[in-house]
Amino acid sequence: MSERPVLDRNLDSKTFRDFYYLKEELVNFCRENGIPVSGGKIEITDRIAYFLDTGKILSAQTARKKAILISDISEDTKIEANFVCSEKHRSFFREHIGSGFSFNVAFQKWLKNNTGKTYKEAITAYYQILEDKKKGKTKIDKQFEYNSYIRDFFADNKGKSLEEAIKCWKYKKQLQGHNCYERTDLVAIE
Structure with a gap:
């Protein structure tokens, strides 16, 4: 019986499948070669065998994030x-x-x-x-309108307080249309 070969890129898939490797070894090989490590040992083994045969990375089959x-x-x-x-x-x-x-x-x-x-x-x-x-x-994502408004308020109004910014925000969000800061919103604190 031959000695178990080191798991590296030079191994062919048949020889690889003929020997037992710990899951930890398989995962380490995958990480070193950019192969997905999700799933069980069988899935990981199949991905490694495919990689050894083709040099290509087989994507993970699972749809769920884990x-x-x-x-x-x-x-x-x-x-x-x-x-x-x-x-x-x-x-x-x-x-x-x-x-x-x-x-x-x-x-x-x-x-x-x-x-x-x-x-x-x-x-x-x-x-x-x-x-x-x-x-x-x-960049503040679109759904964070409050944060965008407050940042824009302070960019245009150095020295104003957060309390004043919030008053303007509350005024603005009651108006029809967009919720972006405009200088006319300062009416709320005058």
């Missing part, structure tokens, strides 16, 4: 597909960024849109998102 369990996160770990904010992720980022870390909306979107990048890149992106936010460069 959190992928990762044992350890390091700066070099790749961001997994279908990223889900978890306590393990929060702990990692707090350790590397500080206790003030939080999963803000922009950062969550970045994580979900950057599968395969490293957590080190995620840390850099987090700081950039904070910097952009300070400079007012972040």
Whole structure:
């Protein structure tokens, strides 16, 4: 009986299937090669065999989103597909960024849109998102009309209070039409 070969890109699928590999080994191989790690051991094995035969990545068959369990996160770990904010992720980022870390909306979107990048890149992106936010460069999604209104109010009215901004917002949202800030809304505080 021959010795079990190392699981790497040079292995052919028949030889691969002839030997037993721990799920952890299969998942590590997948992560190293950008192959989805969702599903059970059989699904992962089929994806690896397909990759070894064709060099192509077979997408995950499951339609449901499922959190992928990762044992350890390091700066070099790749961001997994279908990223889900978890306590393990929060702990990692707090350790590397500080206790003030939080999963803000922009950062969550970045994580979900950057599968395969490293957590080190995620840390850099987090700081950039904070910097952009300070400079007012972040885009507020359409559904957050209040936040957009308040930001635009302060951009046009240096020195005004949040209380005044809220009064103008309450006035504006009672009017027919859009809910974007306009200078004429200041009538609410005059």
